[in-house]
Each structure stands twice: as structure tokens, then as C-alpha cells.
Amino acid sequence: MIKKKILAGMLSAVLVLTTNVGFASADTDKFTDINGHWGQSIINEAASLGIVGGYPEGNFLPDNLMKREEFYKLIVNVLTVKPDTANTAVSFKDVDPIEWYVPTIKTAVAAGITKGYEDGAFGVGQMISRQEAAKVVASVISTENLDTSKNASTAKDAAIIGEWALPYVNIMFQKGYMQGDNEGNFRPTMALTRAEAATLLLNVKKKETVIKGPGATGVTPAPETTTPTGTAGCQRAHSVTAGAFTVGTGTAKDPYEVSTEAQLNHIRIHMSEGGYYKLTKDIKITSDFATTVPNTSTSAPNWSEGNFEPIGTEDNPFVGNFDGNSHSISGLNITGTVKGSTELGNIAGHAGLFGYVDSKSTIDGLTIEKSTIKGSAYVGGIVGYNKGSITNCVLGSDSTVTGQSNVGGIVGYSKQNIKSNINKGTVEGTSTNTGGIVGTMDVEGDALYSCVNKGTVKGKSKTGGVVGYIAASSATVNIEKCSNAGKVSSSANFAGGVAGQVDGSSYGVYITDCYNTGELSGEGANGGVIGYAKGDRTKISDCYNTGEINGKNSGGIVGSNEGDIEKCYNKGKIIADTEAGGIVAYQNTGEGRIQKCYNDGNVTANSNAGGIAGLSKDKIFNCYNTGTIKATNSAGGLTGLNYAPIQRSYNAGEVKGSNGIGSLTGRNRAKLTNCFWLTGTCDTDIGAEDSGSSKSIVMKLSKEQLSGQVKVKLDDGFQLLTNYLNNKDTSKVWEYTYRIEEAATSESSSVISDGGGVVPPISISTTDEKGNVISPSDLNSGYIYPSLIDLKR
DSSP states (O other): OOOOSOOOOOEEOSSEEOOOSOOOOOSSOSOTTOTTOTTHHHHHHHHHTTSOOOOTTSOOOTTSBOBHHHHHHHHHHHOSBOOOOTTOOOOOTTOOTTSTTHHHHHHHHHTTSOOOOTTSOOOTTOBOBHHHHHHHHHTTSOOOSOOTTOOGGGSTTGGGSOTTTHHHHHHHHHHTSEEOOTTSOOOTTSBOBHHHHHHHHHHHHHHOSOOBOTTOOSSOOOOTTOOOOHHHHHHHHSOGGGTOOOSOOSSSSSOEEEOSHHHHHHGGGGTTSOEEEEEOSOEEOOSOOOOOOOOTTOOOOBOTTSSOOOBOOSSSOBOEEEEEEEEEEEOOEEOOBOSSOOTTTTBOOSBSSEEEEOTTOEEEEEEEESOEEEOSEEEESSEEEEOSEEESOEEOTTOEEEESEEEESSEEEESSOEESOEEOSEEEESSEEEESSEEEEOOSEEEEESOEEOSEEEESEEEESSEEEEEOSSSOEEEESOEEOSEEEESSSOEESSEEEEEOSSSOEEEESOEEOSEEEEEEEEESSEEEEESTTEEEESOEEOSOEEEEEEESSEEEEOSEEESOEEOSOEEEEEEEESSEEEEOSSSOEEEEEEEOSOEEEEEEEESSEEEEOSEEEEEEEOSOEEEEEEEESSEEEEOSOEEEEEEOSOEEEEEEEESSEEEEOSEEEEEEEETTSOSOSEEEEOTTOEEEEEEEEOHHHHTTSBOEEETTEEEOHHHHHSOTTSOOOEEOOEEEOSOOOSGGGOOEETTEEEEOOOOOOOTTTBOSOOOGGGGGEEEEOOEETTOOO
């Protein structure tokens, strides 16, 4: 085969080549086919410098497209430092060992310029694209004297530049070697012509002092310890192939732009500098960035089982500001081991995209997709151990986070507030403190705000859709507007739609405007909002549940309650072995209370089922039930087994069972005051009365009396029921309302609503008994049972 004397080519990039650099014209043309061509003088000068050559017939063929092996021949021609290829083997499946291009490819491989394609081919005979050419050239030149005000984002077609090529194309722009065409397009996937290749490489040859591949010897690179200043500094200290940033200066106004997996990994080189980083594209991890196995004499984690090592450690945390810019990172496989036997085995901890984040750091707007993260303690999709601010982050539905203790879909353990984060993936902890968003919170003030779980959360003890465990150890803590729509389960105690356990023993923990619509199940005490509300300084208000709660003990709002619950409601199905309640499964410290709450869901247990509480040793007042309550033993419209006062409350839901079945309480050992029950709900108000049981104004009512159409007559005469429910010494709590019905003319049209049963209007002539005034317009209205004035629905 005749060996070609000259080849031309160019790297792929989205911008066109510059042609405005002056070239000295050769005295005579070396080639017969370039007269009058725009590149005539350029091609002649490039040939005179040994960069390009022609064909034996004397032609250059300037407009022909350049093949990959031809372009690499030109690159080898311009190298000023060439590697020793004596021991270099070439194993590309499409390279013929007797062809002319073999020495060229050996040089390119030894210099670190090429590794070929993923399928094992070099690409012999294929045309080289502009973005491929850009990568080759940017890999062999210095990154000094960059004009960082320029980058490929100015090209109209920048969006189609390959993620792998973008940093190199940026260098071509910053060096002035390539640019957009007359229409502002870079044309990254278009093939390079031989004339364009000559232009590009002549520019490089004349302007660069040192031209060498990243694997070549002969030039001492800048040390890795050099602290870079801005993009140019980063590129002076680190090679582009190692992920050096090519756009941005690392400041708040001009952050480093992260567009490739190598640049994402490169953040760890700068992670102590407090810089600013901005993701400009979705990134997929396709390379293995965790290949180093620690020395056997150290106890450092070995992350080589996965493809990515967490950024930041306890000794050297990430200090910086990462803006995900609503982009995603996918393909992460983070898993590590440690030497020797530890309390949690040999699995490494502090696992996540970021292993340990400093208090001066922020992470915002990042999504993790199709990734697997495994660890022991402190494991999270975004951060393992967090001291910074984490906002607007998402764990995608195809991602999994697994660990032992302090495991979260977003953060494993956090000492700073977390806001507006979402988990859609699968989170699993085998020990304690597992949450869809965060495993453990150790923070003061506004800890969790507007966080949502939509994924699957599995844990052992203290498992929550949003947070596994949170305690107020030194100041009050707030959880607000958080919710669960996913599936939460535990194999031990305390599972909650929002939190597995909160601890308000020392300082207040306030849970406000939170709700659950998902499914909870477990072997212990489960609550739609909180599994275990510990401490009398825990306050839960304006929360609700509509999901199904199933466990050993189940409550619509709380499983085990020691705090105050106010203005909450349940409409979900509650099922338990023992202690099932529409609001709480059980409360047995005598320090908490439930007020201004209602249940409209069905509650079922083998024993101790109640519309408000399954078992209660704490005060209940201003509550009502309209749901169906069922238990073999001790079932009540308000409580199953009751040890504490119940005041100003009523039941309008059916109660079913065999032993100790009452419309108000199944089994009672305390005083009931101003409590009412609807006829037909049960045969009696209290199923079984033990020592301490007593009643004051406890009365069975008709639908008309309960809805306020007929007054209730007691010792002080005829009064509306709300007069007995509202405490004269406090502000008004109860009210009557009605809604328009298409036809509310018969009892058969009754339906259930938030306030109870809707009752058709009636007209009573007896002045003393008449309740709400019936006007002709009211005849198409439906009166409902007393409702709570300030309860959100």
C-alpha cells in the first residue's frame, strides 16, 4: 500500500476554526490543486514547516474530509515532546499492524492523547469531527494565557456539543484556535476538512512553545498542591483530561462551570477552597473514578468497589457552594469498605456524593438519578454527614440509598436546616434512624421545611418518611409543611409518615402543617405523622392523615404520644393488633393532651380501638369522631381504654365489637364531662366502667339534636348543643355550619362530611325546642354536626 505523505484533521468542537492569523506565503505552491483556494498560503506554510504533506500526484485535496488516523499524524508532526514508544503496544481491534499509521497511533497512545473508543476500536477510516479535533488539540497544548471571558456557550448550537468535549472546546475558544461560523454555530459533529486542519495546526505550531500529550515526559507539570486562582489557574495546575475547569473563576458571580463527569470528580481537588460550582448539564458517570486502593497500613476507606468516591471527609470536608442548577447526576455507584472489625462491620461510612460537608457550604437544586449509594453510618444520596445548607435537592425514583444507622435519601445526618427537598427513591436502613429525606437532624430552629417523601423508606427503629429522628437538645426545633406520599415501613418500633421519633423532653419540638397520604406499616408504634412524639414539650398542630396505617400499634397522627396534639384530623384507615386510634394509638404518661381534633376514618384493632385514641392516660377535649370503630375488646368512639378526663367531645360514628364496647369509651376509668353520642352508634355510652369512672352531662342525641335543629334540654333549659361543647370561660371552639344540597328532603340523603353527618332540615313549631331557624331557603340545605371553627381541612 502506498504510504501517504500528509494527513489533515481536526478535533470535534461546536465552533469553527479561526483563519485571521497571518501566515507567510511560500514562494511557490507545493500542490497543484490549491491555487485560488482560501487556504492556499496557509497550506503552503504548513507544508514548509513539516505539518502537512500532499499526495504523490502533487495534490493536497483541501476540501476533502480528514480521517482520524490522518489527523493524528498531523498532531504527531507538531508535538515538541514525543514519548518513547519502544514498549508501547497497540491493541485496537481495527488497527492493521502493517499499515503506515501504526507508528502514529503508538505515539498518540504513549503520549496519552487517545484511548480509542469504548468498543475497543481506534476508528480507522472514520472522519474526525470538529469536537473530536478540539479534544485532541486541547490535550496537547498549554493552558496559559486563556481568555476566560470566552467559551463555547456563545455558540448557537452549544447544546449539542458532547459533554465529554465541552471543556476542550472551551479551551479552543479561549485560545482563539476555533470559533463559531458566520451564523454563530460551532458545528461540533461536522467532519473537519484538510484545509481546516492545516489552519488549526499551523496556528498551534506558531503560537505554542511546548506541545505535548498529557502522558508524555520532558516537561514538569504544575504540582497538584498549587492553589489555583480562577479557571486559568485551575488549568495551569491541572490538566483538562483530569477534569480542570475551563469556564468560570470559582466566585459567586462567576462560578466554575461543571459539565463533565471528570469535572465533577475534579471538585475534590478544590474542595477546601470555598469556591462556587455550577452544574451546566446533566452528568452521567460512565468512567471509574474510584480505582485507588488504600495502603494496607492505613485505615482509610476503600471505595474501589464502586465508581465514585465521596467528595469530602471528616478530616477534610467539602467547603464550597454547589449549584445543581436543576440538573441531574446519574450512574453513581458509591460503596466502600474499611479494614478490620468495627461496630458496624467493615462497610465504610460517610457515604454520598458528598461524604462530609462543612458548615460554610451550600448545595442547591441537584437531582441524583439511577444511582446506588451504600454505607454504614451517615449515608445520604446527596450528603453523608452535613453541616451546611441543603435545599431543593431530589433523589430520583431509580436511585437507592442503603446503610445501617443515620440513613437518608438526601442526607444521612444533618446539623443544619434542610428545605424543599424530595425523595422519590428507595431508602433502607438496617439499624436506627432512617428517613426519606434525612436520617437524623441535630439542629436548632427551623430544621425541616417543605420536604416531601414520595419514595419507599424501610428501617428498623425510628423510621420516617421525612426524618428518622430529631431531638431538641439545646433549643426549640421546628418541622413545617413536610409530607409523605410514599411507603414507609419498620421492622422494629416507631415509624411515621413525617418523623419516626421526635424528642421534646428538654426543649420544644413543633410540628406544624404536616401530613401523610402514604402507607405506613411496621412491627411497633406507627403514626401517620409521627411514630413516637416523646416529651411534653412536643407540639403537633394543623396536621392530617389520609393514608392507611397498619402496625402493632397505629395512630392516624401519632403512634405513641407524650406531647400536645391540636387541630389535627384523620381520614385514613387505621389498623393495629392492639391500640389503634384515629389520632393516636396510645398516650400513657399523663403529661400530654389532645384537643380540637377529629377522626373520619375507620379504626380497627383486636383490642383498644378508639376514634381519637386507642389507649389514653392523657386529657382529651374538644374532639369528635364520625368514623367506624371496631375491636373485639374495648372499642369506643373516642377512646378504647381510657384513664384520663374527656371533655366537650362527641361521637357520631358506629362502634362495633364484643366486649367493652361503648359509643364514647370502650373501657373507662376517668371522668367524662359534656360528652355526647349519636343514637344508633352503639347500645351504650361506656362499654365497661372500672373504678374512677364517672360522668357529668353525658347524653345520647338524635340527629336533629346533634345537628342543632333541635335544642338539647338539660337542667338549665333548652340550649343548642354547641353551648355545652363551648367552654364559657374560653374562646368559642364549636360552630354549626350547613351546605347547599341538591335535595336534602329525606333522611336517606344523609352523607358524611368533615363535620359529621348531613341532616335534612326540619321545621319544629315548639319555641323552646327549636334550634337553628329554618327559612324557606334553608329547605334545600343540609345541616351538619358541630365542627371545629379553626381546624384546617
